[in-house]
Amino acid sequence: GQNIDQPTEMTATEGAIVQINCTYQTSGFNGLFWYQQHAGEAPTFLSYNVLDGLEEKGRFSSFLSRSKGYSYLLLKELQMKDSASYLCAVLDSNYQLIWGAGTKLIIKP
Amino acid sequence: NAGVTQTPKFRILKIGQSMTLQCAQDMNHNYMYWYRQDPGMGLKLIYYSVGAGITDKGEVPNGYNVSRSTTEDFPLRLELAAPSQTSVYFCASSYSPQGSNNQPQHFGDGTRLSIL
Secondary structure, eight states, X not given: OOEEEOOSEEEEETTSOXXXXXXXXXXXXXXXXXXXXXXXXXXXXXXXXXXXXXXXXTXXXXXXXXXXXXXXXXXXXXXXXXXXXXXXXXXXXXXXXXXXOOEEEEEEO | OOOEEEEXXXXXXXXXXXXXXXXXXXXXXXXXXXXXXXXXXXXXXXXXXXXXXXXXXXXXOTTEEEOOSSSSBOOEEESSOOGXXXXXXXXXXXXSGGGOTTOOOEEOOOEEEEEO
């Protein structure tokens, strides 16, 4: 079966750095997405990785290792508005998006 | 830019009732999707469409129907509402298949549906 694992919840302090991990087992791989979802709102796109390595976008970076079936989202200089759920999704060989359950990130002052 | 528009935002149905969730996009995207999201769970694909006149089942299609008569509109129909269909429903669209080639899916604001 296809499976994506993420921690259910994480807590971090404002101004700090947090790393949210995602491991996947899918039938094929055509890319990995990270989305942010604030409570009661729609998911919004953060990043896309298809090759191994780190992609940096301002305070957010995303890393991929295809051989390990592993990705992480790194958030720096955390702000209160970063409190949200972070969803990892993998595009499988049929170009179907498989979604993880999401990691709820709680930022404390 | 309107993007993806979903209506209604909230709805309460009685068991056995039917309704249609509306979704429209103005980005000229060929690909459109319907997801449901249960509390604490990931998104589950119900149906998707790769263009006007073409629809296909996703992971959890039972109890739902869709149509795609135009590029812009992709309504989702519940024929006999059941409590198990209580969920938040998201419509999304993308330029390329499932958001490949760094073209992400754009989501509507969701419809919160309760079946009592």
